[in-house]
Amino acid sequence: MLRRLSADHGSFRTVTFRPGINLLVADTTETSRETDSRNGTGKSSLVELLHFLLGAPAGKKSLTSRRALQKITFALTLDWPGDGRVTVQRQGCDPGFVRLDPDVRHDSGGLFDVAGPAVIPTAEWNRLVEQTLFGLGLDHPGISGRTMLSFLMRRIAAKAFNDAVRTFPQQSEAEATANLAYLLGLDWRLAAEFRELAARESTRRQLRKAVDDPVWGRIVGSVADLRGQIALAENEVSRLKDQISSFRVVPAYEELKNRADDINRRIRAIPNEDITDRRNLEDLQKSVSEAADPDTSYLERAYQELGVTLGRQVRQRFDDVQAFHASVVRNRRRYLMDEMNTIQQRLEARRREREQLGEELASVLKALEEGGALEALTALQQALAQKQASVDALKHRYEAAQALESSARQITAKRAELQEAMAADLDERQTQTREAILLFAEYARRLYGPEHEAYLAIQSGTNSLKITPFIDRGDSRGIGNMVIFCLDLTVAVIARRHGRGPDFLVHDSHLFDGVDDRQIAAALTLGAEVAEEEGMQYIVSLNSDDLSKAVQRGFDVEDRIIEPRLTDGSEEGGLFGLRF
């Protein structure tokens, strides 16, 4: 039960709730013009605030984030199973935390004298609401307390009155029905699996689109293209592997290369040296042939001249000089011969050296030819590793592409399987489904009489569990809204009976827009009765003219209207007591 909605702002008009039916009425005043209607009195804001205090996400556009309201601390007091009552406070400017008084978190410690207030993250508050009000465990993929609260307190801001089985128009059917399935006591896990399937399906569809896109397609690629690419890349890999396995590492490759260069240089230098030596040799040979025929006449002449010119200085007798001359010339020949021999030996040595160098060069070059440096091998291995990696990447893409092509079949198969399982499950849960179906039919009958066909179809569909509320009323305006009324009441009652939901249902006045007077009266009467019988709370905001129609049709309002009575006649008339 909700007990009290208040705020720490003087003009805010505290709303106090009672068990059973609660009517929050908005008046038309004499002064209000037609254009005023009664928007802005705070009827819809009531629902928004309840959601806000029960942990709804508060975006920038939400009511409580408005400048005039964000500093206000709102408070909601509600019954809390096991703890009596709890008051939760939350502020629009600090939506990440709520203040709980008392702290209803159940520590394993157990015995507290009096639990004081505590400030906890809103996410934790959401979890508490799920656990305590909806009896959800910790792990419940696909359903959430927030979504179920949106069924029990439909928000006009979220266009929740467009479709009976959705809390907002873009909601996937799978998600919506999973939550309804939980409230109605069906196998919500099966229903939620449709959600996953839908997610997979949409991913697949997007991927499919991506593959067909000329740019994105390159990221995944088609199976056929990839097969070709993989073949090429693997070929390259095996080529590299062969190269590596036959690669002989030449030790000290660099030194060898340098040696080859040295040899080359030396081989080229040898002829130059040879040229010098040959020239010398020729000179020597000439000298030898010259010296072979010594001209002694000269000597005599020279000696005589010496005697004439430097007579006193001549120390040696002519015979001696002649002997010296002869020995010089003779030795000279020997020397020259020696020298020629040396040169010839040098030439010969060089010839041999050249041959040997040639052989060595050949062998070095061969070694270089056959093998390679360690660096070259490393480079090869690196290239191989890269190629290998690219092959792996291609294979991954190939698998992805294959998965993409096969996932369509898989999804279809899975869907059929799910549908089957769901159908079987529904068969076995006839007790639960019958309860809901009967209740819905009963409520519809109460509103429209027995002559109109009305049913709640619960069946296994291809894309989700199908919950179809239906009332045949032909052309009646507002019929959709009454379908919503019946469904909400059914869901709330069943969830409440089996401890899967809270004991309150809140309806915005929009639900009765365009509904016939008779149905308004019937619906209010029914709501009051059901709330009474089931020990629940039915909170309705209502325009005073709708209420007066209902009263004329026999609805008993006594003790059913709660404070405050809202009006659009003045600034203070609304729920907040101020215009913003």
Next chain:
Amino acid sequence: MLTPTKGIAPDRALLAVGAQILLALDQPLTVSQAWARFKEQRARLGHHSPVPFEWFVLGLDILYALGTVELRRDLLVPTRSEDAAPTLR
């Protein structure tokens, strides 16, 4: 021949040649080494007129006759004036 004449250039006169040989003989040398150094010496001095071996030997003979060069164990040795043989009478 010893001194320059009409047909013999100053750098080919035997005395000049002898002087060039002495310049080359800074240490005991074989005849062929002396010949080689002598040719280098002439090139260094910028004398480009050819001096055949014969002429070089004559230069050596002159130096020997003057007692400034001897052949010891096949090496040409420059002799200092103290070592020179006594003057003939």
